[in-house]
Amino acid sequence: MKKILFVGAGMAALVAAEKLGRSGKYEVTVLEKNARENISYDWHDDVNRAAFEKNGLPMPLEGTYFVKRNWTFIPPSESVEVTLDIPEEELDLSIERRKLAQQYISRAEDVVDFRFSTQADSLIFEGDRVVGVRAGEEKFYADLVVDNSGAMSKLRAQLPEDSGVTKQPNDDEIFVAYRAFMKSADGAPSPKNTNRAYLKHLGETGISWSILDPSGSVNVLIGRVGSLPKETFIGAFRALKASNPNISDEIVRGGIICKIPIRHPLSRMVADGYVAIGDSAFMTIPMIGSGIQNSIDAACILADVILKNDSPLKQALWEYQVRYYLEKGADHMGVDVLKRWLLSAYPKDLDWLFEKGVVGEKEMEAGATGQLVKLSFSDLLSKLKKGISRLPLLLKLNGVIQKSARAAKIGRRIPKTFDEKAVCRWQRRVESLYR
Numbered sequence: 001m002k003k004i005l006f007v008g009a010g011m012a013a014l015v016a017a018e019k020l021g022r023s024g025k026y027e028v029t030v031l032e033k034n035a036r037e038n039i040s041y042d043w044h045d046d047v048n049r050a051a052f053e054k055n056g057l058p059m060p061l062e063g064t065y066f067v068k069r070n071w072t073f074i075p076p077s078e079s080v081e082v083t084l085d086i087p088e089e090e091l092d093l094s095i096e097r098r099k100l101a102q103q104y105i106s107r108a109e110d111v112v113d114f115r116f117s118t119q120a121d122s123l124i125f126e127g128d129r130v131v132g133v134r135a136g137e138e139k140f141y142a143d144l145v146v147d148n149s150g151a152m153s154k155l156r157a158q159l160p161e162d163s164g165v166t167k168q169p170n171d172d173e174i175f176v177a178y179r180a181f182m183k184s185a186d187g188a189p190s191p192k193n194t195n196r197a198y199l200k201h202l203g204e205t206g207i208s209w210s211i212l213d214p215s216g217s218v219n220v221l222i223g224r225v226g227s228l229p230k231e232t233f234i235g236a237f238r239a240l241k242a243s244n245p246n247i248s249d250e251i252v253r254g255g256i257i258c259k260i261p262i263r264h265p266l267s268r269m270v271a272d273g274y275v276a277i278g279d280s281a282f283m284t285i286p287m288i289g290s291g292i293q294n295s296i297d298a299a300c301i302l303a304d305v306i307l308k309n310d311s312p313l314k315q316a317l318w319e320y321q322v323r324y325y326l327e328k329g330a331d332h333m334g335v336d337v338l339k340r341w342l343l344s345a346y347p348k349d350l351d352w353l354f355e356k357g358v359v360g361e362k363e364m365e366a367g368a369t370g371q372l373v374k375l376s377f378s379d380l381l382s383k384l385k386k387g388i389s390r391l392p393l394l395l396k397l398n399g400v401i402q403k404s405a406r407a408a409k410i411g412r413r414i415p416k417t418f419d420e421k422a423v424c425r426w427q428r429r430v431e432s433l434y435r
């Protein structure tokens, strides 16, 4: 294998391309539809520092990040607030995304050929095998195409039906989010809890948040599952402002609508000559849509597997998917089960679970960091004591938690070597959990 082509200069591509180029074994090209100066988002997002430390990657540059503060979760009635108590040294860093992307491009450009303002339109096939990409009039041939072009990847959708790769997510697996940083309203008091996330805001399927930024502006997100109609947005923004008088109408940064995957990872990420990574493999934490650390981790696994197996065939690339599932994907399958239940739960049930302390800090921290919510027998007993009056609801919640653990177990049973029949069987088990 000689040529590797990345589509999309997301964090996954920037990390993996640099490692592969640096090895001196491959010619590595990255196609990115945006101009270099417009790459990524012009705002900051949260990433755990372990993403850099554990993978031996450079930390973001001084002055391009700050330590974020603990989340406060608020149920639909807004009757209680649950604030996490993660120690400062374990809190995520909120990093300027465009600056981080620029830092990583600079680091890689002596060994990677970056083609900015180049949008890939379609895959080129030889039989069923992917051998390159068309971008406008140009054709880029490669032994392996790495698809890092996001949740709605149009390349993934062009793979043959029998590749086993899901072409498009369902509507309820995508979060449509408006994000803006608003100027702080004059004279408004600062909230005690600065990072406020509203679950099932207004009883709708989604979340909204209002975060007082250290810069003084207010970071606002309004996200709903499947779509964000204008009336929904207007109602949510109005309600968010009523609960957070520090939000003004003046946009300082952002003000755009984006799509974030909120589902379990692809049950097949590889085909001959093709591999999906990052959002295009649905690697975000299903509960909250954070995907930067997962993309970085996956990039390190992928580079490692390519360097070791040196083949673009699915049999060799499968090891990448296995390792990702064992490290993260299986747990995210479990978190997806919980998320689906949360979205379908009655708002008043959610209110009650929060008000009675049945869902508390421990459960919210697990879901938000992509870990399984575990419920031992003694946990169940203590929850029963708190809420015996709503036994059916508690039993339902217990059932969902058990199903979530089962889902993760199925995820971990991924066939460890590639055998078409065994992989198809496993994929059917995975997909049937979410039907």
Ligand SMILES: Cc1cc2nc3c(=O)[nH]c(=O)nc-3n(C[C@H](O)[C@H](O)[C@H](O)COP(=O)(O)OP(=O)(O)OC[C@H]3O[C@@H](n4cnc5c(N)ncnc54)[C@H](O)[C@@H]3O)c2cc1C
Binding pocket: 007, 008, 009, 010, 011, 012, 013, 031, 032, 033, 034, 039, 040, 044, 045, 046, 047, 118, 119, 120, 121, 148, 149, 150, 151, 177, 178, 179, 258, 259, 260, 277, 278, 279, 280, 284, 289, 290, 291, 292, 293, 295
């Ligand atoms: C509002 C919002 C808030 C978020 N907050 C967080 C957070 O706090 N923490 C967190 O971890 N994650 C967060 N995420 C999710 C995070 O952005 C993604 O999970 C992460 O960026 C995925 O990285 P990636 O490697 O898949 O590439 P992406 O960052 O998705 O990059 C894909 C790249 O591909 C390019 N591209 C797309 N199509 C083509 C094409 N056809 N040809 C060429 N180039 C193409 C795009 O221009 C883009 O540069 C947030 C997302 C949004 C929208």
